[in-house]
Amino acid sequence: MEALELQRRYQAGERDFREVNLSRTLLSGLSLVEANLREAEMIEVNLSGAEMRGVNLREANLKGADLSRADLQDANLIGANLVGANLRGANLAGAGLRGANVSEADFSQANLSQANLSEANLTDVTLSQAILRQATLSRSKLIGAVLIKASLEGANLTYTLLSLANLEEANLTNAILSGATLEEANLTRADMSFANLSGANLRAAVLFKANLRRANVSWTTLRNADLRSANLYQASLSWANLSESKLSQAMLIDANLSRANLRNADLRGAIMPDGVTHE
Numbered sequence: 001m002e003a004l005e006l007q008r009r010y011q012a013g014e015r016d017f018r019e020v021n022l023s024r025t026l027l028s029g030l031s032l033v034e035a036n037l038r039e040a041e042m043i044e045v046n047l048s049g050a051e052m053r054g055v056n057l058r059e060a061n062l063k064g065a066d067l068s069r070a071d072l073q074d075a076n077l078i079g080a081n082l083v084g085a086n087l088r089g090a091n092l093a094g095a096g097l098r099g100a101n102v103s104e105a106d107f108s109q110a111n112l113s114q115a116n117l118s119e120a121n122l123t124d125v126t127l128s129q130a131i132l133r134q135a136t137l138s139r140s141k142l143i144g145a146v147l148i149k150a151s152l153e154g155a156n157l158t159y160t161l162l163s164l165a166n167l168e169e170a171n172l173t174n175a176i177l178s179g180a181t182l183e184e185a186n187l188t189r190a191d192m193s194f195a196n197l198s199g200a201n202l203r204a205a206v207l208f209k210a211n212l213r214r215a216n217v218s219w220t221t222l223r224n225a226d227l228r229s230a231n232l233y234q235a236s237l238s239w240a241n242l243s244e245s246k247l248s249q250a251m252l253i254d255a256n257l258s259r260a261n262l263r264n265a266d267l268r269g270a271i272m273p274d275g276v277t278h279e
Contacts, residue, residue, distance in 0.1 A: 003027055010035065028066075048086075118156075191230075218256075 001020050005031060009017075016036045022258060023043040024242040031051040035124040035185050038056050042066040059079040068088045075095045082102040093113045113133045120140045128148040129260040138158040147164045152172045159179040172192045180200045188206055197220050206226045213231050218238045222245050236256045243263040250270045258274060267278040 003030070006030075121259075 001017075001022055003011050004100070006017070006022070006027070007219060009132045010032060012158075015034060017040065018036055018038045018259045019040060020037065020039040022045050022151070023041050026046045027050060028046050028048045029050060030047070032055055033051055034054040035052070036056045037060055038058045040057065040060045042060055042062045042065055044066075045062065046066045046276045047070050048066045048068045050067070050070045052070055054074045055072065055201055056076045061081045062085055063081050063146055064082045065082070065085045065172050067090050068086045070087070070090045072092045073166050075092065077095055077097045080097070080100045082100060082105050085102065087103045087110050088106050090107070090109045090110045092115050092144070093111050093258045095112070095115045097115060097117045097120050099119045100117070101224045102125055103121050103123045104125065107124045107130045108126050108128045110127070111125050111131045113131050113140050115132070116136045117140050118136050118138045120137075122140055122142045122145055124144045125142065126146045127150050128146055129150060130147070133150045133151055133157050134154040135152070136156045137160050138156050139160065141161045143160070143161050145165050146246045147165060147167045147170050150170045151165070151242050152170055154174045155176070157174070157175055161181050162185050163181055163183040164237045165182070167190050168188045169186070170190045172190055172195050175192070175195045175204065175250050179197050180197070180206050182200060182202045185202070185205045187210050188208045190207070191211045191212060191245050192215050193211050193216060195212070196216045198216050199219045202219060202223045202225050203221050204224045207230050208226050209229045210227070211231045212235050214234045215232075215238050217232075217240055218236045220237075222240055222242045224244045225242070226246045227241060228246050228248050230247075232255045233250045233251050234254045237260045238256050238258045239260065240263050241261045243261050246268050247270045250267075252270055253270050253275055255273050270278045272278055
């Protein structure tokens with residue numbers, strides 16, 4: 001279908017465009033609010049700046065599509081293919097992306113507040129400075145993802161795979177990361193205050209100068225993790241595995257270390273729960 005025909009039919013009141021082929025079509029700035037494009041073939045389509053609030057793109061093929069700055073608020077993208085798509089600055093607040101394949105897509109500075117990305121494939125995706133407040137990412141795959149300075153306050157990351165992800169300076173305040181895998185992830189200067197990390201795997205993760213104030217880190221694996229100069233004030237670390245971890249200069253005042261494994265941990269200069277500086 002050509003762009004002019006789509007525009008004419010939409011303006012005439014038609015909304016059902018299921019399984020339409022719009023691959024490599026220029027549709028930038030077009031209004032397709034609440035259109036039904038389920039299972040549409042839209043490979044490398046240009047929808048930059050398009051108005052698509054409430055659109056149905058369930059199981060659509062948007063591989064390599066340009067959706068930068070598009071308004072996709074409350075859109076249905078469940079099971080969609082967005083591999084390598086450009087969604088920089090797009091508004092996806094409240095959108096449904098459950099089970100979608102968005103690997104290698106670019107969501108830099110996109111708004112994904114309260115979006116549902118559970119069980120989605122986000123391998124090697126870019127989410128730098130993206131807003132994911134209260135988003136659901138449970139059981140999603142974010143291996144190697146870039147989330148530098150991303151806002152994830154209150155996000156649900158239960159059992160999410162974040163191995164090798166870059167979360168430097170990300171805001172994870174009040175986030176739920178129980179059972180998540182963050183092996184070798186970069187959490188340098190990340191704010192994880194009040195976060196729930198119980199049962200998470202952070203083996204060899206970098207948490208240099210991270211803020212874990214009053215976080216729940218109980219039953220967590222932090223073996224060989226870098227926690228130098230981290231703030232663990234009033235954090236719960238009971239039954240945590242901190243063997244061979246680097247805790248030099250860390251703040252541990254009023255932290256709960258009951259049954260924690262600190263074998264071969266480096267605690268030089270750390271301020272211990274009783275306020276005494278470790279030699």
